[in-house]
Amino acid sequence: MTDNKDLEAEIHPLKKEDKISQENLGNRLKNEDNLKSAPTQSRLSRCRTVAFFLSLFICLLVVFVVSFIIPCPDRPVSQSMWRIDYNVAVTYDFLAMEDINKDRIQDVVFLHKNTNSSNSFNRSCADEGFSSPCAFVAAVSGANGSMLWERPVAQDVAFVECTVPQPLDSKTSSACILVGRPGSFLAINLFTGETLWSHPSSFGGNTSILSPLLQVPDIDSDGAPDLLILTQEGKEVSGSIYSGSTGHQIGHRGSLGMDGGSNPLLHVTRTGAHYILLPCASFLCGCSLKNLYEKVTGKDALFKSDPHWEDMLNASTHRLLPSSGTVQFLMNVPGKAGQDVLLISSEACVLLDGQELTPRWTLGTVQVLRKPILGQYKPDTPAVVIENGTGIDRQILLLDLHSGAILWSQTLPSFPGAPPSTSLPTADHRSAFFFWGLHELIGTNEMDPGDAQHSLYMFHPTLPSVLLELANVSTNIIAFDVVLFESSRHAAYVLLTGPASSDVPGLVSVVKYKVRDLVPGSRVVHLGEGRPDSDQAIRDRFSWLRYRSDV
Ligand SMILES: *[C@@H]1O[C@H](CO)[C@@H](O)[C@H](O)[C@H]1NC(C)=O
Ligand SMILES: *[C@@H]1O[C@H](CO)[C@@H](O)[C@H](O)[C@H]1NC(C)=O
Ligand SMILES: *[C@@H]1O[C@H](CO)[C@@H](O)[C@H](O)[C@H]1NC(C)=O
Ligand SMILES: *[C@@H]1O[C@H](CO)[C@@H](O)[C@H](O)[C@H]1NC(C)=O
Ligand SMILES: *[C@@H]1O[C@H](CO)[C@@H](O)[C@H](O)[C@H]1NC(C)=O
Ligand SMILES: *[C@@H]1O[C@H](CO)[C@@H](O)[C@H](O)[C@H]1NC(C)=O
Ligand SMILES: *[C@@H]1O[C@H](CO)[C@@H](O)[C@H](O)[C@H]1NC(C)=O
Numbered sequence: 001m002t003d004n005k006d007l008e009a010e011i012h013p014l015k016k017e018d019k020i021s022q023e024n025l026g027n028r029l030k031n032e033d034n035l036k037s038a039p040t041q042s043r044l045s046r047c048r049t050v051a052f053f054l055s056l057f058i059c060l061l062v063v064f065v066v067s068f069i070i071p072c073p074d075r076p077v078s079q080s081m082w083r084i085d086y087n088v089a090v091t092y093d094f095l096a097m098e099d100i101n102k103d104r105i106q107d108v109v110f111l112h113k114n115t116n117s118s119n120s121f122n123r124s125c126a127d128e129g130f131s132s133p134c135a136f137v138a139a140v141s142g143a144n145g146s147m148l149w150e151r152p153v154a155q156d157v158a159f160v161e162c163t164v165p166q167p168l169d170s171k172t173s174s175a176c177i178l179v180g181r182p183g184s185f186l187a188i189n190l191f192t193g194e195t196l197w198s199h200p201s202s203f204g205g206n207t208s209i210l211s212p213l214l215q216v217p218d219i220d221s222d223g224a225p226d227l228l229i230l231t232q233e234g235k236e237v238s239g240s241i242y243s244g245s246t247g248h249q250i251g252h253r254g255s256l257g258m259d260g261g262s263n264p265l266l267h268v269t270r271t272g273a274h275y276i277l278l279p280c281a282s283f284l285c286g287c288s289l290k291n292l293y294e295k296v297t298g299k300d301a302l303f304k305s306d307p308h309w310e311d312m313l314n315a316s317t318h319r320l321l322p323s324s325g326t327v328q329f330l331m332n333v334p335g336k337a338g339q340d341v342l343l344i345s346s347e348a349c350v351l352l353d354g355q356e357l358t359p360r361w362t363l364g365t366v367q368v369l370r371k372p373i374l375g376q377y378k379p380d381t382p383a384v385v386i387e388n389g390t391g392i393d394r395q396i397l398l399l400d401l402h403s404g405a406i407l408w409s410q411t412l413p414s415f416p417g418a419p420p421s422t423s424l425p426t427a428d429h430r431s432a433f434f435f436w437g438l439h440e441l442i443g444t445n446e447m448d449p450g451d452a453q454h455s456l457y458m459f460h461p462t463l464p465s466v467l468l469e470l471a472n473v474s475t476n477i478i479a480f481d482v483v484l485f486e487s488s489r490h491a492a493y494v495l496l497t498g499p500a501s502s503d504v505p506g507l508v509s510v511v512k513y514k515v516r517d518l519v520p521g522s523r524v525v526h527l528g529e530g531r532p533d534s535d536q537a538i539r540d541r542f543s544w545l546r547y548r549s550d551v
Contacts, residue, residue: 082145154180
């Protein structure tokens with residue numbers, strides 16, 4: 001039965017539709033009778049046609065205007081690499097990044113000591129009252145290496161640090177602080193190179209300035225954080241406070257009363273009290289900012305102190321805590337509630353609670369002589385990279401910051417003066433890590449380290465058994481950084497090379513290389529036996545890495 005019906009439908013497929021269209025025709029004829037005027041109907045359809053073509057024309061016009069007449073905001077093309085050379089110069093361990101020409105690509109600021117500047121800016125040392133050679137600050141475009149500004153700033157530079165915030169109402173958002181030799185103390189606008197303020201410095205010839213510069217909350221109520229500079233003369237550490245916006249000294253210099261070393265830290269306790277922490281031999285020493293402020297200004301306190309910390313502090317020696325081994329570095333790290341303190345000594349690595357100063361974890365049997373860096377090994381979990389030992393035996397350890405557990409470790413022979421490791425957040429909420437090491441010594445340790453090439457290695461936690469050798473360098477490295485030049489796409493490394501001694505001028509070079517463009521020519525180093533992927537598959541995975549600008 002059903003078969004017959006189907007057959008009928010196949011033979012007369014239009015039967016039903018015929019009926020329907022005939023009914024429609026009938027209806028239409030009836031409607032036309034109702035309208036009664038055929039000319040009206042045709043005028044209407046002409047109107048419709050005109051309206052249709054008019055709207056089509058407008059559409060096309062809009063498309064034309066948008067695509068040809070209104071220009072797209074053109075993105076400057078970033079070159080894969082650029083290089084700047086100064087033939088007879090020396091340079092300083094300093095690199096700063098900032099978008100200076102507002103093209104949304106980071107630009108590079110560096111220092112060089114030279115007889116005259118590059119050809120495009122003919123400001124000489126004599127123009128600024130210095131004898132030749134003198135120290136220049138130069139800013140170059142990150143996109144193509146063209147010079148943005150360059151000017152002489154001092155006879156010689158003793159200390160430099162950038163991105164010091166300025167008052168909210170001022171046009172500059174960041175400044176570099178320079179201490180010149182002899183005797184100058186100035187701030188320059190990072191965007192133009194102009195001097196914001198300049199004073200003769202009170203730092204004596206034998207005084208060393210402890211890096212980093214500390215920023216303290218606004219004391220002179222000008223809207224900008226102020227500067228605390230710690231200096232060391234002989235063994236004694238003193239502090240001086242300067243206005244961040246004018247550079248004027250607030251009060252006079254005051255001794256901290258401790259024999260400290262370098263690498264001070266300004267720590268804020270959970271109760272809101274500011275403490276200056278310093279390594280002093282095998283102790284962690286401290287001094288409240290309130291105490292120092294009272295000492296240098298003689299005024300009543302603007303800052304708080306913490307009763308618990310005052311109890312722990314020995315008032316005569318300023319010691320807070322004993323440590324096993326000599327304290328080398330102090331770092332503020334993100335904790336579960338506020339900032340904790342990572343204390344690195346020559347024998348251990350300890351995470352201290354930011355309020356109680358009790359150890360959260362301790363990793364013994366490590367000898368760390370380089371400043372640790374932070375990154376992420378597992379998604380969104382902070383990790384710390386430490387270097388255990390130096391030279392041929394240097395071992396890189398990646399630790400979970402919350403537990404101190406070792407996540408990854410690898411022996412990677414180092415060389416004297418190797419630049420510090422760096423990390424860059426990736427889109428998968430981990431980090432890519434960049435380490436310097438000797439090229440030939442992975443796996444073998446029979447070579448003379450003096451002859452070996454220095455290689456830059458890249459590591460990503462999703463490929464834990466692989467290092468990617470990105471580049472070989474045989475010149476003397478002064479400074480190095482890996483930077484995200486454009487958000488999410490353009491990670492590049494910047495390398496500053498130059499003579500090892502500041503007394504013997506030579507070739508100074510600044511080079512930028514896009515990381516992704518180095519991956520195809522890189523060498524894949526397999527760690528251990530597992531060889532699951534081909535070298536090309538590994539390179540592809542490194543090429544596809546996306547980077548993130550926020551941390
Ligand atoms: C730079 O200095 C050298 C030596 O003092 C001089 O020969 C050269 O002409 C100078 N270059 C510029 C661009 O002034
Ligand atoms: C460079 O020097 C020449 C003559 O010495 C001068 O005319 C010119 O203005 C200078 N250019 C700059 C950018 O200072
Ligand atoms: C370099 O790039 C900047 C923008 O970042 C551009 O203004 C300049 O013209 C470029 N210079 C050269 C030589 O391509
Ligand atoms: C620096 O120290 C040296 C020796 O320690 C001393 O001879 C010299 O006078 C000191 N200079 C200053 C400016 O204090
Ligand atoms: C401070 O340290 C000194 C030297 O170690 C010691 O003699 C003194 O008893 C300590 N003071 C307190 C209050 O612990
Ligand atoms: C650090 O290096 C030393 C010497 O090479 C070694 O004995 C020690 O076990 C290492 N520490 C860790 C945590 O691996
Ligand atoms: C570094 O040099 C070695 C040999 O000297 C070579 O095998 C390796 O491929 C080079 N690496 C890169 C990234 O060019």
